[in-house]
Amino acid sequence: MDDTQANKPSFITTSLDFIVNWGRKNSLWPFPYGTACCAIEFMSTESSRYDLSRIGSEFVRFTPRQSDVLLVSGTITYKQAPILKRIYEQLAEPRWVISMGACACSGGFYDCYCTLPGIDNVIPVDVYIGGCPPRPESVFDAMFELQKKVSDESYMKERAERVKDQMEALRAKSEECRREFEERSKAAVAELKDKAEELKRNVIKKVSFLKEAR
């Protein structure tokens, strides 16, 4: 797999990467997972004074199927953690996560039996925003950071890696199947041999018995 076109930087692959990343980074649709006051700041970010749609985050989608960025803004409790995890799993790839505010990053000042000490215990996080709550400018900063991160990714490389992983999995599976088949056939042969041996012994016994009887 090493000599595929994708691993060698060429005009076509880099251009394709550029186009794909350009499209991705300028249409980051956030999923607002707002559980506390940070969500109010996000509303402010989204509305006309700051206007997050200037950088392409036009639509705040309230379904994980249609969004790219999971924007966790607020305190996450242990009771909430499985729900957050499920929402993250429902996001279609490629997906990114922004952890907004002190509570989502580290649990904030809630050091108690019920609050999760940072969402990175449950899901991977790409960008953290500090503050309690952070100002809209910080959210913009995080979005720019995320755009930088997105434009560094290589679609073709990812694809090649994915294919490589699939091929490896396939090879491992076929190897496993082959081994199992061999083991089974060996066992079957051994069983047959045992049976033949037994038959032979029985026949010898019978013959000797008949000889003695005669």
Add this chain to the structure above:
Amino acid sequence: MSDCVKTPRVATPGLRKETSDAVFALLSEKFAAVRDADAPKDFSVVVDASKVHDVIRFLRDDKACGFDMLLDIVGVDYLGFKDYEGPRFAVEYLLKNVYDPAKRIRVKAKVAEGASVPTVSDLFPIADWQEREVWDQYGIVFAGHPDLRRLLNHAEFVGHPLRKDYPAQKRQWLSTNDYLLPALEKKLESMGYRIVKRSKEVMTNDDEYLEGSIRK
């Protein structure tokens, strides 16, 4: 016209003292209630835990009292309390009269660990959830409660977190979100609906928990 509009009563300190003395006289006569020494400024009485149901019913139904609103039920854990001897827990009932701001009362009942308090959910329907919350956080059992389940904490949660001996740094990782559909389906069935397809939550599969949220 002027008869319809009552002039609102104002709770002056004198009026408060007057009403509280009248109510306390009744309570001490009927239920052997005593004033709470911990709260000398408030109108707070201590009664025996077994008499709680009778006391609350008397306070609600008696013409002279008429405490027709149960504001809250509060649990208290006295473990490690300074210079305290007696039962470990206390349950406090906060009642008030909706029309008379001078009428407010706190009824306190001391409960030993493992003992129970009679439920008042048949007198005030709101007590159902309030007692569930107190049981959830303190583990105080309310005898005769129709549905004593956890209210705030997760169904998988072990222990009662607001007890003083609950370790402050203890964290519990939970595997699933709370099961809400079984109760809903039961309610729908009781209303006469037929469940065509049962949700997975009703018959839970133990292999299907979300591993990522469990940390060992």
